[in-house]
Amino acid sequence: MPKDWKAPSIIFLTYYLMATCALLLSRGEHSLAVVWYANAAMGVYFAGQHLLTQSRLHWPKALFAVLFASLAADLPFSQNVLMSFMLAVANVFAVFLSAYLIRQHAALDRAMHSPKDFMIILSCTCLIAPGVSASLGATVVSLQGVDTLFEAWSSGFIGHLSGGISMTAIALAYTLIGPRVLVQRALNLGNLASIGIALIVSFVALQYLSFPYIYVAAILLLVAFTSFEGMAISAIGISVSLSALIALGLEGFDASRQPHMPEVYSYIPLVLSFLPPMLLAVSMAATRRAKTEIVSIRRRAAQIYEKTPVAMHSIDDEGVITAVSDTWLDLLGYHRDDVVGQKSSVFLTKESQHRAIHEVLPTFFKTGRLDKVEYQFVKANGEILDIELSAILDTSSGVTRSFAVLGDVTLEKQLTQELSRDKELIEITLKSMGDGMVSTDTDGRISYLNPVAEQLIGIEQHEALGRKFEDVVMLCDVETQEVLPNPTAVKNQTGEQSRFSSTATLKSKTGDEFVVQQLVSPIIDKFNAVRGTVIVFQDITETRAISERMSYLAQHDVLTDLPNRLLLTDRLNHACSSHARTNHGFALLFMDLDNFKTINDTLGHNEGDKLLKVIAERLQSITRDNDTVCRLGGDEFIVLLEGVESSYDITRVCKQILNKINAPIWNERIEYSVTSSIGIAMCPKDGTDADTLMRRADAAMYRAKGLGRNTFSFYSTNLEQEASQRLKLEQDLRQAIETDQISIAYQPIIDAETQEVVYAEALCRWYDKDGHAVPPDVFIPVAEETRLINRLGQQLLAKVCKDIKVFVQQENAGYRKISVNISAVQLETPGFLKDVKRLLRTESIDSECLIFELTETSLMSDPDRSLKVMRKIRDLGIQIAIDDFGTGYSSLSYLKRYPVDILKIDREFVRDIEVDKQDKAFIKAIVSMAKVLDITVVAEGVETQKQARALTKMGCDYLQGYLFGKPGALQNKKPASAENKSAIQSVNYDI
Numbered sequence: 001m002p003k004d005w006k007a008p009s010i011i012f013l014t015y016y017l018m019a020t021c022a023l024l025l026s027r028g029e030h031s032l033a034v035v036w037y038a039n040a041a042m043g044v045y046f047a048g049q050h051l052l053t054q055s056r057l058h059w060p061k062a063l064f065a066v067l068f069a070s071l072a073a074d075l076p077f078s079q080n081v082l083m084s085f086m087l088a089v090a091n092v093f094a095v096f097l098s099a100y101l102i103r104q105h106a107a108l109d110r111a112m113h114s115p116k117d118f119m120i121i122l123s124c125t126c127l128i129a130p131g132v133s134a135s136l137g138a139t140v141v142s143l144q145g146v147d148t149l150f151e152a153w154s155s156g157f158i159g160h161l162s163g164g165i166s167m168t169a170i171a172l173a174y175t176l177i178g179p180r181v182l183v184q185r186a187l188n189l190g191n192l193a194s195i196g197i198a199l200i201v202s203f204v205a206l207q208y209l210s211f212p213y214i215y216v217a218a219i220l221l222l223v224a225f226t227s228f229e230g231m232a233i234s235a236i237g238i239s240v241s242l243s244a245l246i247a248l249g250l251e252g253f254d255a256s257r258q259p260h261m262p263e264v265y266s267y268i269p270l271v272l273s274f275l276p277p278m279l280l281a282v283s284m285a286a287t288r289r290a291k292t293e294i295v296s297i298r299r300r301a302a303q304i305y306e307k308t309p310v311a312m313h314s315i316d317d318e319g320v321i322t323a324v325s326d327t328w329l330d331l332l333g334y335h336r337d338d339v340v341g342q343k344s345s346v347f348l349t350k351e352s353q354h355r356a357i358h359e360v361l362p363t364f365f366k367t368g369r370l371d372k373v374e375y376q377f378v379k380a381n382g383e384i385l386d387i388e389l390s391a392i393l394d395t396s397s398g399v400t401r402s403f404a405v406l407g408d409v410t411l412e413k414q415l416t417q418e419l420s421r422d423k424e425l426i427e428i429t430l431k432s433m434g435d436g437m438v439s440t441d442t443d444g445r446i447s448y449l450n451p452v453a454e455q456l457i458g459i460e461q462h463e464a465l466g467r468k469f470e471d472v473v474m475l476c477d478v479e480t481q482e483v484l485p486n487p488t489a490v491k492n493q494t495g496e497q498s499r500f501s502s503t504a505t506l507k508s509k510t511g512d513e514f515v516v517q518q519l520v521s522p523i524i525d526k527f528n529a530v531r532g533t534v535i536v537f538q539d540i541t542e543t544r545a546i547s548e549r550m551s552y553l554a555q556h557d558v559l560t561d562l563p564n565r566l567l568l569t570d571r572l573n574h575a576c577s578s579h580a581r582t583n584h585g586f587a588l589l590f591m592d593l594d595n596f597k598t599i600n601d602t603l604g605h606n607e608g609d610k611l612l613k614v615i616a617e618r619l620q621s622i623t624r625d626n627d628t629v630c631r632l633g634g635d636e637f638i639v640l641l642e643g644v645e646s647s648y649d650i651t652r653v654c655k656q657i658l659n660k661i662n663a664p665i666w667n668e669r670i671e672y673s674v675t676s677s678i679g680i681a682m683c684p685k686d687g688t689d690a691d692t693l694m695r696r697a698d699a700a701m702y703r704a705k706g707l708g709r710n711t712f713s714f715y716s717t718n719l720e721q722e723a724s725q726r727l728k729l730e731q732d733l734r735q736a737i738e739t740d741q742i743s744i745a746y747q748p749i750i751d752a753e754t755q756e757v758v759y760a761e762a763l764c765r766w767y768d769k770d771g772h773a774v775p776p777d778v779f780i781p782v783a784e785e786t787r788l789i790n791r792l793g794q795q796l797l798a799k800v801c802k803d804i805k806v807f808v809q810q811e812n813a814g815y816r817k818i819s820v821n822i823s824a825v826q827l828e829t830p831g832f833l834k835d836v837k838r839l840l841r842t843e844s845i846d847s848e849c850l851i852f853e854l855t856e857t858s859l860m861s862d863p864d865r866s867l868k869v870m871r872k873i874r875d876l877g878i879q880i881a882i883d884d885f886g887t888g889y890s891s892l893s894y895l896k897r898y899p900v901d902i903l904k905i906d907r908e909f910v911r912d913i914e915v916d917k918q919d920k921a922f923i924k925a926i927v928s929m930a931k932v933l934d935i936t937v938v939a940e941g942v943e944t945q946k947q948a949r950a951l952t953k954m955g956c957d958y959l960q961g962y963l964f965g966k967p968g969a970l971q972n973k974k975p976a977s978a979e980n981k982s983a984i985q986s987v988n989y990d991i
Contacts, residue, residue: 042095127161130161385410560613590700729778752948824858851901903926
């Protein structure tokens with residue numbers, strides 16, 4: 001069966017069964033049934049269909065189902081098809097009308113517990129709709145001539161009335177609670193007993209008792225007290241039973257005793273006996289529902305009270321707690337059973353108990369209200385809570401009851417105390433600040449001054465409060481002393497949230513002036529609105545003076561008070577920038593004192609410092625105000641000549657500088673003078689940036705030193721080439737030392753009389769990666785300047801010691817003693833002699849096998865220290881030779897003072913001995929002096945037999961030179977090639 005025909009089919013079947021039942025029980029010989037249930041039941045069903053299915057009823061199909069069901073039920077009892085059809089139409093109309101009226105005028109869902117709505121439904125199903133339907137049916141019957149119009153109408157109306165009042169209650173129950181619930185309630189033991197008793201009593205009364213409807217009404221009234229459903233089932237049961245009895249002729253009353261009353265009127269008492277019980281059942285249902293709702297409301301009210309998220313309790317007129325919320329219990333940690341029935345004061349501290357009993361509660365019961373009374377409650381765990389209690393008194397129900405709300409203000413009180421402490425701390429902090437602080441409101445009026453601000457401004461806080469900031473605080477520009485605009489007013493007008501700081505002069509009311517660092521910031525509230533301004537004054541008067549002094553010291557040399565490298569760099573960069581703008585050139589003079597170290601070592605560092613001060617004063621005296629004289633450090637000075645572009649002018653200035661510096665200087669003991677070497681770089685000729693000019697002036701200065709010192713030199717491109725070559729030489733030398741590429745050649749020294757070798761001199765040799773010999777006088781100075789000479793000397797001395805062992809093994813007596821050149825740098829190096837001792841011990845060499853050759857200049861750089869070192873060398877058993885004697889100081893005093901074993905006359909005197917009488921006289925003097933001091937004399941550079949005979953005749957002990965042998969390797973030595981012969985012959989700067 002299609003789904004949309006299921007409901008019409010059920011309607012058809014239900015109506016057909018109820019109509020057939022009515023016709024079987026009450027039609028008889030009449031053309032109309034005496035009792036008609038179907039219309040009332042179907043009308044209520046149609047009216048409440050939406051309550052059962054939650055969907056709209058398909059009315060056309062439903063009404064057609066009723067029409068066909070009515071025809072199907074009536075046709076077997078009727079011989080007039082037209083009359084059956086018209087009666088069916090009347091039934092359809094009655095069903096539609098009753099359903100429509102119920103939907104329009106009654107609240108069907110309340111009918112079981114609303115007497116008003118129940119009566120409206122009864123009126124629709126039992127009066128209005130039956131009256132209209134009976135009129136239609138009576139018209140049809142009277143037209144057929146079966147009965148008169150009135151008889152037909154009354155028969156039809158009463159039949160619909162009696163059937164309707166019997167069926168309406170059960171139809172309502174079916175519609176409102178559904179068939180399943182209806183059956184469950186009907187099967188209830190109490191309902192079953194009530195229904196059974198009602199049916200039995202009714203049957204007996206109708207069968208055997210007079211006035212049976214009184215008993216029917218009575219029993220139905222009793223059933224109505226139990227339930228509406230029981231009364232409804234009992235009513236339909238009694239109605240069906242009565243109809244069956246009448247149909248079977250078994251009714252207890254004798255109709256013949258009422259000869260003028262038709263059979264149909266026998267149902268009127270039944271109708272009257274049903275109506276009161278039904279109304280009572282509805283009323284009882286309404287009462288039960290009301291009680292249930294009241295109980296439910298009370299329960300919900302109690303639940304709401306208990307579950308409210310506010311801590312609440314209620315007390316009676318004796319102060320006993322009658323109700324309490326869960327929040328109250330959670331707040332204090334108690335259980336409900338421990339609280340309800342207890343006096344509220346039990347949960348207070350003793351102090352709060354006394355106050356509550358003697359002050360608060362008596363006043364509360366009089367006034368009926370409390371507002372934010374402060375109590376201290378005791379929690380279950382003993383903790384104390386600060387509570388604010390507000391309450392009202394309710395006596396409207398005749399019972400005194402209060403409703404109190406508790407607010408936990410423990411945290412608020414703690415915060416208040418903390419805020420109070422913080423406020424006190426802030427006040428102490430502000431008063432203890434080392435800086436002055438002033439705050440203003442939005443109008444720029446002073447609202448606070450701390451003590452430091454009072455001291456700086458020269459006014460007390462009570463005098464300043466409420467006054468305009470600019471009337472109290474005077475800020476001026478540090479440089480111009482012009483009055484500055486009010487910084488707090490700027491902040492208030494712009495509403496800026498940023499902070500700014502600046503330096504200003506604060507003029508006090510007392511006449512004092514302070515340099516202050518001011519920090520200004522707006523006061524912003526939580527709504528991001530400007531509420532004023534705060535300004536902090538930090539007194540930096542002393543700090544600024546110290547800063548200026550520190551800045552000055554950072555840019556000036558402490559000793560001479562001249563600008564240092566930092567300030568020079570700034571001025572030099574400024575001069576370069578000025579040249580870029582104006583195209584005006586300038587000159588940079590790089591000046592270095594000659595032999596300043598010697599003065600420091602001989603006269604002391606104090607005298608050296610005095611000398612530097614004198615030089616600084618002399619340079620400043622001959623330069624202009626717009627020139628810059630700077631000390632780089634040590635004995636280096638820089639002179640920046642602004643606007644000087646002519647070489648002539650520069651030369652004139654340099655000569656003045658040299659003459660001024662060379663002027664005699666007096667100290668407490670002696671008079672002495674110094675010279676200087678000056679390098680010159682010109683802008684833009686030699687460069688336009690500071691680094692280039694400094695580098696090139698430095699290179700020119702070294703060129704001046706190379707020219708013999710006490711002179712000046714202009715920069716040229718050749719200088720950079722020389723510097724580049726020197727840098728490369730240094731790198732190559734460093735690599736050669738690291739890879740042990742420097743070797744040793746030995747030159748014999750012979751006895752002048754016997755011509756036998758007495759010892760040999762070790763000479764270092766270096767061949768670069770291309771095989772070219774690098775002269776010692778080229779790389780040795782570089783080694784000394786870079787202090788690579790220390791490592792190189794250790795390497796060569798170790799090789800000499802190893803070679804001595806070889807000489808000894810070869811029984812070569814002339815080479816058992818070797819002389820080694822020692823640099824002044826090595827003598828000055830701490831630990832030099834320790835290294836020598838360790839080497840002798842490691843190689844197992846006798847110290848008498850070594851001779852250390854020292855130059856005069858190395859000894860005189862620090863005479864006292866040299867004497868100590870020489871004595872320690874002699875203590876080791878090593879002999880000392882003075883190399884290149886005659887080219888330095890050549891003083892008899894130092895020869896007498898120093899432990900010297902050998903003097904080596906420089907080859908410069910030997911070379912021209914045959915033709916130069918002065919050289920010959922000088923050599924004779926040296927030999928005579930050495931004989932007196934018992935010092936052995938060695939003549940260097942002997943290349944001819946004439947030189948050898950002349951030197952021997954003069955008394956020289958030993959001779960050395962190419963005449964007797966060139967420097968060579970220890971074994972398998974090869975003669976010098978023509979390619980490097982000249983280089984070898986020029987060697988005299990040995991290690």
